[in-house]
Amino acid sequence: MLIVCRKGRVKFKVEGQVTELDADALLMLEHSLEAMEDCEMIVVRLKK
Numbered sequence: 209m210l211i212v213c214r215k216g217r218v219k220f221k222v223e224g225q226v227t228e229l230d231a232d233a234l235l236m237l238e239h240s241l242e243a244m245e246d247c248e249m250i251v252v253r254l255k256k
Contacts, residue, residue, distance in 0.1 A: 215248040216246055
C-alpha cells in the first residue's frame with residue numbers, strides 16, 4: 209500500500225512503535241493509520 213499525506217498529520221503504528229507522518233511525506237506499508245487532525249491522504253493499493 210502506498211500512502212501520501214497531502215495535508216495535516218497522521219500517526220501510524222508499526223511493530224508497537226507509533227510514528228507520525230507529516231504532510232507531503234511518502235509511506236509504503238500495510239499497517240494501521242489514525243488521523244490526528246483534519247487531513248488529506250492519498251492511498252493506493254498496489255497489485256502484486
